[in-house]
Amino acid sequence: MVRKLAGLFGVVALVIAVGAFYVLAAETGAKEPKESKAAEKTETKAEVKAETPAPRPEAPPPTRTPEEIMTRSEERLKQSNASEGLILRNRQIQTAKFATDEPIGLLALKDQLKLTADQVKKIEDIAAAARTQAKAVLTKDQVAAVDKMKDTPDTMLGVSAQTRGMGRDRRAGGETGGSGR
Numbered sequence: 612m613v614r615k616l617a618g619l620f621g622v623v624a625l626v627i628a629v630g631a632f633y634v635l636a637a638e639t640g641a642k643e644p645k646e647s648k649a650a651e652k653t654e655t656k657a658e659v660k661a662e663t664p665a666p667r668p669e670a671p672p673p674t675r676t677p678e679e680i681m682t683r684s685e686e687r688l689k690q691s692n693a694s695e696g697l698i699l700r701n702r703q704i705q706t707a708k709f710a711t712d713e714p715i716g717l718l719a720l721k722d723q724l725k726l727t728a729d730q731v732k733k734i735e736d737i738a739a740a741a742r743t744q745a746k747a748v749l750t751k752d753q754v755a756a757v758d759k760m761k762d763t764p765d766t767m768l769g770v771s772a773q774t775r776g777m778g779r780d781r782r783a784g785g786e787t788g789g790s791g792r
Contacts, residue, residue: 701774
């Protein structure tokens, strides 16, 4: 057993030495000696392939527009049997724009901003009033579409966690429902 390991170690050392010689020869432009040709013949095809670097891609992959990314994301959700509410929620969270001083953004950073309990309460009240005012502008059909999102995660992290689980279930051949936490 020890002799086999020593022989294997010797072959590995020889392969490393031959590889080092080729690197040195390539850098200096030297010709290879006849002894290295004999050593090269002892290398297996697998060892040669392992030393060959993978070709580099010529150009970077094309960049997708945000709408293309959103469409692809929605297609994946549909393939995972996601509910219409979860698909809408995913679009809402991924494409929503809000200013840094909007109530929802301030509340998300309450610990970092060191907001007091009184400040948090006042900002929550402002956010609730804004939601009420915004919902009053919607038609009944629009309110119904928004209501489909009620049982979906309320953060991007939540949507991501739920959809990852759905993808695992689909790959494993399991059935998944659409919404719910």
